[in-house]
Amino acid sequence: MGTLQTYPGWLFVLSTTHSLVFLGFPSPGLVPGPSTQLSTRWIKLKATSTAHFFNFLLNSTDYRILLKDEDHDRMYVGSKDYILSLDLHDINREPLIIHWPASQQRIDECVLSGKNNNGECGNFIRLIQPWNRTHLYVCGTGAYNPICTFVNRGRKAQDYIFYLEPEKLESGKGKCSYDPKVDSVSALINEELYAGVYIDFMGTDAAIFRTMGKQTAMRTDQYNSRWLNDPAFVHTQLIPDSAERNDDKLYFFFREKSADAPQSPAVYSRIGRICLNDDGGHCCLVNKWSTFLKARLICSVPGPDGIETHFDELQDVFIQQTQDVKNPIIYAVFAASGSVFKGSAVCVYSMADIRMVFNGPFAHKEGPNYQWMPYAGKMPYPRPGTCPGGTFTPSMKSTKDYPDEVINFMRSHPLMYHAVYPVHRQPLVVRSNVHYKFTTVAVDQVDAADGRYEVLFLGTDRGTVQKVIVLPKDDLETEELMLEEVEVFKVTTPGPYTHCTQQLYVASATGVTHLALHRCDVYGEACADCCLARDPYCAWDGKACSRYSASSKRRSRRQDVRHGNPIRQCRGYNSNANKNTVEAVQYGVEGSTAFLECQPRSPQATIKWLLQKDNSDRRKEVGGHRARGCLEGKTLQPTACCLGQGARLA
Known part of the structure; x- marks a missing residue:
């Protein structure tokens, strides 16, 4: 089963069967992104056999949630009032559809509360998680009254079963947002649901929750800006620390407002974590996380004199699994939308660097100016943030056994002093001075004749997907290549979402696209x-x-x-x-015509036509930018123009 991610834009899921799903909606020294003039337009894409489009539900919108089911060969999609089960190999083949609207009474109450300015009084599906071999757990906004239930999907694909179980309907508070515009993230682990979500009607109380299951219901400290300050949740992922299961930690990726001085950035990107076996404190932090820690994620371009250009707004995260499950590679998309410059970047992080920061000093405010300093006092035992019953605390079976000084320290020191920097301390991909930003990322590992490469699929807020590869050059130098840009929907949509199995699945407000990775x-x-x-x-x-x-x-x-x-x-x-180019020689006979192809087949190729006559050593350029006023199809003499696909030279 793939993993679930929710975003305001696109979604990517890379599964173990080599499939990719994609879902989505200046500083000196920064180089503008590569030209995208060779992008494949939607009409041209539709004419190929490499893409399929699903928008069967004409009265539904917001196809946001994607979950790939490898066992059943199905793709589950959440939209407004509908849950879909699509064939992984042909998304238009006999789709299974559940209609799950909010009750009319609830819709009327929602409208009366003034919450229907843009059609929000519907049941927007925001959570789809695998429960067991036969059932899914699903939640929707329920017209500003979140609701959840189970969906029976059958034991195997041949069962062709897909129906809601209304008798198991329950409240979605703490599991799903009230507001469909506010994203939540979730992970269902051992029948316990962990969620980063806003839990009130007004959207002021944000928390990381644990509900369901046998353990105590838990949450972050309420209305404590040191813990969470108006966060936007992006992704969550379970990443084990060691072979000891009690050390397992759940990581949350989010961005939040800065609570510091006005001169600091308005938004910080964060990585936070909790222990799965956290039971809260005994006297303090009762039913609240006693292992919650967070650190800043930095994605910046180093500049002269140590000045960095920061991309502060985390947009999406993709976890690339490796042979070592404890050390996946983390790809993250960031945006900068300040008054100085606008741009996007992709940064890559290692778990070794992340763990080093969480094992480092805690941030502490002291002194006359009340500035952030590394905590230099006596550290209580066990170290705050350590999981009970784990490698370093085998004798403590619960966080309720921790001394009060540990719990009190955790409540006032959730932040680490050092930030997490990307590999090589610089972004992998940067875009600046362009009229779009990245919203999502998915990564696929590809074996080629000369090695293994990682291909990035980057969703933009103008509804396109860029296919990018980054190649090593010298030492730390890299070369970025835009292989292709595809317009995946007929109309521009803000930020698509995605998933992958040698195919790319892209969802947006208007529908779902199934795109082959190899075109x-x-x-x-x-x-x-x-x-x-x-x-x-x-x-x-x-x-x-x-x-x-x-x-x-x-x-x-x-x-x-x-x-x-x-x-x-x-x-x-x-x-x-002399020119470091590769030339193809085309010979012609006097009096005949030759077709000059003007559109290069990839962004790595350029076309220039040179005319050489009568065994002369001189060459004269024909076509190109100097003859743009020519008419397509006209016999040209002695120069040619490039309009459309090409022109004739006589």
């Missing part, structure tokens, strides 16, 4: 075009640009992701050492 035919019908694309999913098989397979015979495939050099891979190409 090799867009790179043209020539070996050089395929090679220049540098797409690890694709290779030249001798006849066409097709999906790369590591098991195929080496002599029948041509691929060069690292360098994209068709000289080594394809026939008929020459090297121009």
